[in-house]
Amino acid sequence: MLELKNINMSFALKGKFFQTEKRAVVIRDFDLTIGDDEIIAVVGESGCGKTTIGKIVTGLLAPTSGEVLFNGENIRRTKRNNKSDYRRNVQFIQQDSYAALNPVKTIHQSLCAAIEIAEKGISKEKKQQRLEELMGFVGLTPIEHFVFKYPHQLSGGQRQRVLMARALALNPKLIVADEPVSMIDVSLRIAILKLIEKLNRELKIAFIYITHDLATAKYIADKGRICVMYLGDIVELGNIDEVLFHPKHPYTQALVTAVPVPDPSYRGTRGEIPVKGMEMTKLTERGRGCSFAPRCPYATEECSQEDIPYVEINGVKVKCRNIEEVPVWT
Numbered sequence: 001m002l003e004l005k006n007i008n009m010s011f012a013l014k015g016k017f018f019q020t021e022k023r024a025v026v027i028r029d030f031d032l033t034i035g036d037d038e039i040i041a042v043v044g045e046s047g048c049g050k051t052t053i054g055k056i057v058t059g060l061l062a063p064t065s066g067e068v069l070f071n072g073e074n075i076r077r078t079k080r081n082n083k084s085d086y087r088r089n090v091q092f093i094q095q096d097s098y099a100a101l102n103p104v105k106t107i108h109q110s111l112c113a114a115i116e117i118a119e120k121g122i123s124k125e126k127k128q129q130r131l132e133e134l135m136g137f138v139g140l141t142p143i144e145h146f147v148f149k150y151p152h153q154l155s156g157g158q159r160q161r162v163l164m165a166r167a168l169a170l171n172p173k174l175i176v177a178d179e180p181v182s183m184i185d186v187s188l189r190i191a192i193l194k195l196i197e198k199l200n201r202e203l204k205i206a207f208i209y210i211t212h213d214l215a216t217a218k219y220i221a222d223k224g225r226i227c228v229m230y231l232g233d234i235v236e237l238g239n240i241d242e243v244l245f246h247p248k249h250p251y252t253q254a255l256v257t258a259v260p261v262p263d264p265s266y267r268g269t270r271g272e273i274p275v276k277g278m279e280m281t282k283l284t285e286r287g288r289g290c291s292f293a294p295r296c297p298y299a300t301e302e303c304s305q306e307d308i309p310y311v312e313i314n315g316v317k318v319k320c321r322n323i324e325e326v327p328v329w330t
């Protein structure tokens with residue numbers, strides 16, 4: 001359904017702190033396809049470009065270079081009508097649920113506005129019916145408890161549900177959910193994750209689930225794929241079980257080792273976190289090579305200088321030129 005082809009994104013950094021204009025390279029050579037009712041998890045640490053990818057997919061940001069194809073058509077070059085179709089078909093659920101809703105509009109007003117966009121000139125009765133249907137679907141019931149409240153009168157989890165309902169109003173084919181549960185209490189997270197699962201199963205909506213948390217990624221994309229990012233590069237992409245249980249890229253291995261294990265009998269079985277240091281490559285000063293090289297215990301000098309091709313191991317794409325040196329997890 002959706003194809004990202006060789007996406008690059010850089011931002012110009014201007015201002016009195018910079019003598020000359022610099023560019024921060026935030027996304028580099030990003031290739032990804034998303035199938036019709038697939039759920040794909042995108043994980044990576046803060047600042048690695050996850051939200052930027054979400055914005056590029058939804059058309060909020062134009063990439064510096066590269067193409068976004070929806071059903072084979074470039075979203076930036078299509079006719080006006082197709083562009084508005086695209087905006088309906090691909091919805092974005094933002095990281096910050098509070099900022100995403102208009103604070104001076106009630107939930108009723110926010111949702112009805114979306115329903116009216118989906119169906120122009122909809123009758124009052126039908127609108128009410130659709131509102132009840134949507135709120136029921138996302139579990140905001142009884143609806144009279146919520147419908148005339150303002151965003152600040154709802155909990156974080158309830159606001160996320162409102163965002164889901166608003167996205168659903170437009171009958172989307174793909175929803176990009178940017179850390180939808182990161183601001184929600186751990187005990188309530190599962191309910192939102194179950195809702196995403198239900199939308200995928202019953203309405204056949206594809207999801208790009210953006211997170212920095214491997215546990216929720218595993219839960220949501222249980223049979224699907226995971227895309228691991230490090231500073232704008234996809235370092236590993238493939239079946240989620242293969243990636244999480246047999247991580248191949250040194251960064252994925254470090255990420256999986258860093259997950260806290262509650263069971264003491266398993267604690268420490270993977271040894272120390274395999275990183276050399278905490279030094280991060282500066283986005284303005286990186287060359288073609290691997291961004292993880294300064295922290296990678298297996299890196300050689302060439303790693304930070306050359307273009308790194310992908311290698312495929314057990315169906316997983318890995319961006320590492322020294323993969324033979326990296327220990328195999330069995």
Ligand SMILES: Nc1ncnc2c1ncn2[C@@H]1O[C@H](COP(=O)(O)OP(=O)(O)OP(=O)(O)O)[C@@H](O)[C@H]1O
Pocket residue numbers: 011012024026044045046047048049050051052053095212283
């Ligand atoms: N408009 C912008 N201008 C300049 N730099 C930007 C802009 N938007 C994002 N960036 C930079 O791009 C990088 C990636 O940002 P992004 O928001 O995509 O990260 P993220 O992976 O979503 O992080 P988090 O997990 O904290 O949400 C960051 O270093 C950020 O500072």
Ligand SMILES: [Mg+2]
Pocket residue numbers: 050051052095178
């Ligand atoms: Mg983000």
